[in-house]
Amino acid sequence: MSRNGARIPYQEAARELLRTSVLDAMRELLTERDWSKITLGDVAARAGVSRQTLYNEFGSRAGLAQSYALRLADDLVDHVKTAINGNVGDVRAAFREGLEGFFLDAAGDPLVRSLVAGEVKLDLLRLITLDAGPLLGHATERLSSAFQHSWVGASAAEADVIAHALTRIALSYIPTPPSAGRDAPSELSLLLSPYVEAILAARESED
The missing domain is CATH 1.10.10.60 (Homeodomain-like)
Incomplete structure (x- = not known):
């Protein structure tokens, strides 16, 4: 499956x-x-x-590393999809729980820990910065589908906007994880939720 x-x-x-x-x-x-x-x-x-x-x-070795990085992007999508399905009607909880799960998994991933704590590895850093196009495209496409085919019911254009923004922001935290003094999932939920809440409000006004 x-x-x-x-x-x-x-x-x-x-x-x-x-x-x-x-x-x-x-x-x-x-x-x-x-x-x-x-x-x-x-x-x-x-x-x-x-x-x-x-x-x-x-x-190649670079191709293997990129495939591993793509799986990290899939992990983000899977956490957000699960959170969307588990928090019907609650946009802020969905974003918060999805990002919490992703940040927790990323923090424990050995490749991410190697990147953050070890010596500088330009080949790995490029995968999530200068060469992050494949990751962004892959995760954005899957997340866009999740926002369209769920209770959010976003249009393709709306879903692409929020999916792309969420993916870019979440992946940017891999080389620079959230600091201990900040609740990044809650902060990002507050930042991103109004866009989706506006989509829901507009749809309700049409019904």
Whole structure:
């Protein structure tokens, strides 16, 4: 099954399982040593696949890192979708809970911790700054769908605006996590909610 619950063909399911296994192996290795000390051969061995299989699927070490970063973007989307479904009619709670979950997971992710606490790694930093286009596009598309096909009922254009803004802001916190003295999820909820509340109010006035 895919992330949206639809049944997927066997070949695609097998590929998704392979990618999940490899990325899980990479995460395990990152809990043991720094990204700079991990090779594709290390990841292949831990995942139980050949180096050629790894090259065929990810292309390079940079491609593997980008796929891992894309999974972080998916984590953001999944947290927000779950929060939307769990807080029907309460925009502020949905934003707050979704972002809380994402920030908590990101803070514990070994690649993020390696980026924040370790030596400067320009290749990783570029993935979420200068080269963040794939992450932004991927997460924005999925989040836009969530805002359209839920109780929010935003139009495609409205959903794209809020999804893109939310993704950009949330990902910007990866290299610079929220400080201990600030409640970033609540603050961002206060900032972003009025846009969605205006969408809901406009729809109610039309009914």
